[in-house]
Amino acid sequence: MKWLLNALSSSVGKKFLMAITGLLLCGFLVAHLAGNLLLPAGGDLFNDYAKKLHENEGLLMVAETGLFGIFILHLYLAFSLTWGNNAARGKGYAATKSKRDDTMSKTRPDKWMIGSGIILLLYLCLHLFDFKFHRFGMDQELTALAGDSEAVTTKVAIHVLKSPLTMIGYAAGFVFLFAHLSHGVSSAFQSLGLSHPKYNSLIKYGGLAFASLISLGFFVVLFWAISQ
């Protein structure tokens, strides 16, 4: 299998892996959002879902490990490619100006994917700290609410999301998630060679729509929790 490793370690090969891991992470986002939208759906829906999720700890462990692996690979590729790209320029220009027609070329998200990615990584740390590690017992009330259960309950979710720091952090996280996905999704298709005049605008606007819907969905959950 050395041939595969060789081919995948080229710049084009790394971009394949970047695209595949990125799209897999998008799949995770869809599943995660679907679960979270059970919160505003009301009733015991969310609690039941969380309990079911944790009923089979073995399976959950496998899924979490897989997700972690995909995430680490995505992260490693991002840093390794960025490092190579910065080195490839060497001395920079005194002036740069885009020749693309679209406005806001300087602020377009495709120019700072590594930036939005790093912010998302920080957001993810906050998020895991909040829900997976229950703030390491720093928040007495939360620790009491969470109890022994691994599953996040509606009460825990509301408690966490209502704290001011979390509110700001999460809202910022969702904005940067939108920025990252607005380029990432369509870019992944191009990296995989999936480009065709009949489908290109679907890929471009579909990617934007996907980014908007995911970000909006998480905002809905956040606002719902704040209003509780």
Next chain:
Amino acid sequence: MSGQGMELKLQIWRQANAEDKGRFHIYHLSDVSPHMSFLEMLDVLNEQLITLGEEPVAFDHDCREGICGMCSLMINGQAHGPDKETTTCQLHMRRFSDGDTIVIEPWRAKAFPVIRDLVVDRGSFDRIMSKGGFVSVNTGNPADANTILVPKQDADRAMDAAACIGCGACVAACKNASALLFVSAKVSQLSLLPQGKPEKAQRVLNMVAQMDEEGFGSCTNTSECEAACPAGISVSNIARLNRDYMCAMLCSEEGM
């Protein structure tokens, strides 16, 4: 024309040789005719510098009609200046106004080292080409034009890719100094045609390997290359290269 020309402030990168650190020099040029091409404007500057006993500014050029790909200037931060699908030699001074400051820099990339002033060494492109940018089957005497039938659409697409003049504007404009637009055009122009198909897999693998070896960056799909390309090469060629690379990697016997 005298008295009607433009006054320009030129901020030009001067570097004695590859080892020199280099710096910007400011030159004031007056009475610049709007009908001049950009390179003619530099010719006028150089005449004045020679008269003053100074070193003229070195810059690359050859055909001066947009076909050879030798001219290569970063003008006010844009590869080949402000016009779309135009080389520096075809750019006219009427695109600028009286009193303008024009910043002129060489292409910047590790794989394009500056040799002198605005001249860079684009030998890395030649080395990429030498790894497969050709068809190596012996074709013998010219065959009848219709012996090998090529669908019109494929011929057109191959022709569009073959419009690449290898100037390096794609590398210069890309924030990652990636050469993927160039490589993809060179791969596409052959892989689309029956004559190029037999070596399709090894061509794409070898040319990409050489591209990495030369120290070009990777493509992050920002499409700056397409916007800067004087030959109008489309990023759809990059998608085709990605497909070809994937097929070569997974389905061919190359690279084993």
